[in-house]
Amino acid sequence: MSDIAIRGVRKSYGRIETVHGLDLAFGAGEFVVILGPSGCGKSTLLRMIAGLESITAGEIAIGGRVVNRLEPRERGCAMVFQNYALYPHMTVAENIGYALKVAGVPKAERLRRIAEVGRSIGLDGLLDRRPAQLSGGQRQRVAMGRAIIREPKVFLFDEPLSNLDATLRVQMRIEIRRLHDRQGVTSVFVTHDQTEAMTLADRLVVLNAGRVEQVGTPEEVYHRPASRFVAGFVGSPPMNVVDATAAGPDTVTFGGLQLTVPPHGLERGARLAVGFRPEDAVPTAQAAPDGPVAAIDLVEDLGALRLLRGRLGGADVVVQTAAGTRHGRGPLPLQIAPSAIHLFDAETGLRLAPRAVRAAAA
């Protein structure tokens, strides 16, 4: 169990820089999820920690030891790959035990530890099979077993669930989190799936185009997204974001509609983006004068809840309602609590924090 420090890390391929100076610190025993769209540099960062990719600038330290120049095997990391990367000609037991064999662990001890790990990940009766004879979920378990047996200081997961079907994905997600809770080993998990990210993470790092957008607990990231990008990326369905203009210190307008927001000390005429979660927009029977009215054109019934899709102020929006409600297509007046509204700068995309109470009172 070790902490990881990432200081000013950059990665370039030739002249093209893909990771632009990351500064991150992961605590020992923490489960960190790195979330971002494809091509944001999240896998590259993971592979630089693992030692599979060289570090162009900056340094990475694991457990206080700078590992820039160390071989992967000297870094004490174990990695689980997206496509499992099992050795096809070896049995499950040989796959799991290969690292020990390379390390020269005596056969008797090796077999004992393989059996132990096999039991702990539920592969008991399958140790003599070859990877080709296993299902996707079982292969993923073998890949995890191969990582566990080395008793690493750090677990690295590179989108390990994306090749599994939906049911299995949820199941393996739970197993990975239980495994972490049992062993307490520092884990770094890369994914583009925000559900995985929200459910697994102690701390979430949202990455976009090689830069950190936000670092925080899933709760912080969800309820106080640091930028328009994070707002639109995290959440299922993601936050609605509508371009707007400030009409006063606590009023914004878009498409002829008005919305009251918490005091932000807005300058009249400033260009903004207004965000609200689909579950925070509540349909009302009677529209407030100039209040927001969405034009709903599609209803998705998910059983437990209903998603109403439509347009509001020139942007696509989603409104989430409880099962059993009967709102159909057509105009839908909405009520949005001021506290549920997020404002972002139209230029930088950064979150505008509400004025502190003292400033607002003054």
Add this chain to the structure above:
Amino acid sequence: MIERTPLVNLLTHLVLVGGLLVLLLPVYVVVVAASHDLVAVNQVPMPLLPGHHLWENLAVAWQKGNFRNVMLTSVIVAGLVAAGKVGLSAISAYSIVYFDYRLRMVFFWIIFATLMLPLEVRIVPTYAVAANALEPFQALFDLSGLSVTLPRWNLLNSYSGLVLPLVATATGTFLYRQFFMTIPDELAEAAKMDGAGAFRFFKDVILPLSVTNMAALGTIMFVYAWNQYLWPLLVVTDQNYATASMELGRLVPSAYGEAPVWNTAMAGTLIVMAPPLAVVVVLQRWFVRGLVAVEK
């Protein structure tokens, strides 16, 4: 596209059987000629059905062609060529596919270029090198004005002379390269994470995965080396290093100033054909798998 019409099926089978007959006819003629006595085989027209003298003809040919010695030589040479080729190709392809060094593509293209220079094309310079393997280096020294005298290293009349020029070709390297490129990169990375170095990865992962490729290449190279005639003829003057195909050449009419003894010559042909056939039969299971497709 796979057609399943009866008529097309029939046609394709006719073509197939026809082709097989065309291929087998010469072999059949060899068997027939090898099984008659001298008088019968020289009749016009030659008998079309096998006779009863096969075993004695084989025995005569075995004696006359000194096959006990030359077969051994040929097995050694073909075996060395096959083994050397398999080893060299695996290592060179491993280097080209898995290592990133500055002159990688240069080496790749140099190896590629040798495809265009089979032994028959470069036979004169190759012979010169075989006569003194260090000659090119000596020439370089002479050119640069350094008065270094290298020892002579003569490969004529030796196993190395018979084997080395046949090993140095690019075909195998390409077979391996194509195969290595189908092995997912993650496998190499997983091995790195497991602590295996380049040698360990080669031995524990690459070699076991390429067994079928080795069988395929080994078979091809064994047959290729076995069938060599021109090169052994040039490089060997000492009877102790004569190969089976050379000796077979001498069994064919008039080499010993005799009348054409076709039955013995054909019996000798059968003997020389046997070992490569055996190798193909034994290795064909892997051979086909290695050439056709990668295991999924």
